[in-house]
Amino acid sequence: MSFATSRLALVKPSASAWISQAAKEAKAQGEDVIDLGLGEPDFDTPDHIKDAAHQAALRGETKYPPTNGTLEMRQTILNKLKRENNLDYALDEVIVSNGATQVLFNTLMATLEPGDEVLLSTPYFGRYKDIVLRLGGVPVPLAGAGFSLKPDQLSKAIKPKTRWLLLNQPSNPSGSVYSDAEIASLGAMLADHDRVRVLSDEIYEQILFDRRISHSFAALFPHLKDRTLTVKGVLEAYAMAGGRIGYGVGAKAFIAAMNKVQSQIRSGACSIAQAAALNGSQNDVCRFRAAFERLRNLVVARVADIPGLTLDPTGGAFYGLIGCDALIDSPSPDGTPLSSDADVIAYLLKAAGVAAVPGSTLDLPHFFRISTAMPEEVLNKALDGIAKAVADLKGLSP
Structure with missing residues (x-):
């Protein structure tokens, strides 16, 4: 007898999670394994963030937090959005969750009817598809040229059942970033499809390379703001993987529905982590970004010297999507x-x-993804091993 629903049977375990588990099992058997499957910053959480968490605990901020986030955290988010993203929202237009993935789940749980379609630009974060399937929706992968969705392709994909376009930039797994012209063409096309909402996943917004500047989708297209749900968080840019703080901003009706979902699933995010998130100096964010760019350059250069593998320079995030055709x-x-x-x-x-x-x-x-959020010596060791393995496979010299 099966204890799982037929809907759950459609969902596959997280690829990065099971790869990481396979690596752990190999290590447990005494094998020397480097896990480049799980994307997590290698940096320690900055001291001023840890101190803020400590002080919050000492003040007794250890009780149940409000489901939608503490007043202080939501106000901090609104200040950040105005300062960095040119976005104005009200307190009842923001929700704080246990990570960005829960924001995504809340959004789709609150708005999808069975059979509704969600457009995904490939390649995409694997959980996008799984969440849609789990909720009875229909994921529609769209393979764009150069990992970017084109307006004519998007226009043809929109059908009567289309409810959401899920955009992610910088992208996990490709690291791709839309140019201003590319994103403008998508926004202009969507203006004519008022039943289609935009779920803009901007979790890597602060990890951009080559002097790129972050532009929030809702700020670029004010006429689409009421049907845009923006997702952000602190895990990547602030090295707060254990803090599990993500947040979403959008129209009051969206947030109210998401709050209802969250109240039945996980309730409020950790009060101590909320007190520490987005706290104090931003200098470490700049330091992390510069380090990620150096690691990007290292990996691109190393892969270029491995016959049989390809990797275009990424525009942001901390992944390499390597071609192995x-x-x-x-x-x-x-x-x-x-x-x-x-x-x-x-x-x-x-x-x-x-x-x-x-x-x-x-x-x-015919691709595989590696995380570049590793110490330089670890990445070099991993790439040495890959180069040797590929040379043995192809009969080439490393």
């Missing part, structure tokens, strides 16, 4: 052909001791 159907040293990117990943884990995420789990076959 040239390796597909190659025989491994033991004669077993690598028929898919999943086979390539399994080979790299065995031959190089490196764990990564297969692109096929992100609707992008």
Whole structure:
């Protein structure tokens, strides 16, 4: 007898989570494994944030917080949005959640009817598709040129059941960033489709490279603000993975519905983490961003020297989406052909001791994703192993 619903059967375990688990199991068996599957900043949380959390605990801020976030946290968010994103919202237009993923879940749980469609630009964060499926919706992957969705492609994809377009930039997993012209063309096209809402995932907004400047979708298109739900958080830019603070801003009706969902699932986010989030100096954010850019440059240069692999420079975030098309159907040293990117990943884990995420789990076959949020020496060791494993596979010199 199955204890799971048929809807849940459609949902696959998180690719990065099961890859990370496979790496942990290999380590437990004494193998030397580097886990590049799980995207998490390697930096320690800044001291001023830890101090703020400590002081909040000493003040007794350890009780149940309001479901939609403490007044102080919501006001801090509104101040941040106005200062950094040119966005004006009211206190009842913001919700604080247990991470950005819960904001996404709350949004879709509150607004999707069975059979409603959600447009996803591939490659996408794997949980997007899983959340839509779990809620009875229909995910519609759209493969854009150069990892970017084009307006004519978007226009053709919009159907009577289309309810949301989910945009993520900088993107996990590709690190791609839309140019101002590209995003403007999407916004102009959406103006003619008033039943389609925009879920703008801007969780990596502060990790942009090559002097790029962050522009929030709702700020660029004020005429779409009432049907835009913006998602942000603190995990990536502030090295607060354990804090689990994400937040969403949008029209009052959206937020009220999301608050109702949150009250039945997880209630309010950790009060101590709320007191520490977005707190104090932003200098560490700049330091982290500069470090991520140096690591991006390192990985791009190293992959360029590995025959059979490709990687375009990313515009932000801390991932590398590496093309491995040239390796597909190659025989491994033991004669077993690598028929898919999943086979390539399994080979790299065995031959190089490196764990990564297969692109096929992100609707992008013949690629694999690595996290670059690692110490430089660890990344170099991992890339040395990958270069050697690929050379053995292809009969080339590393």
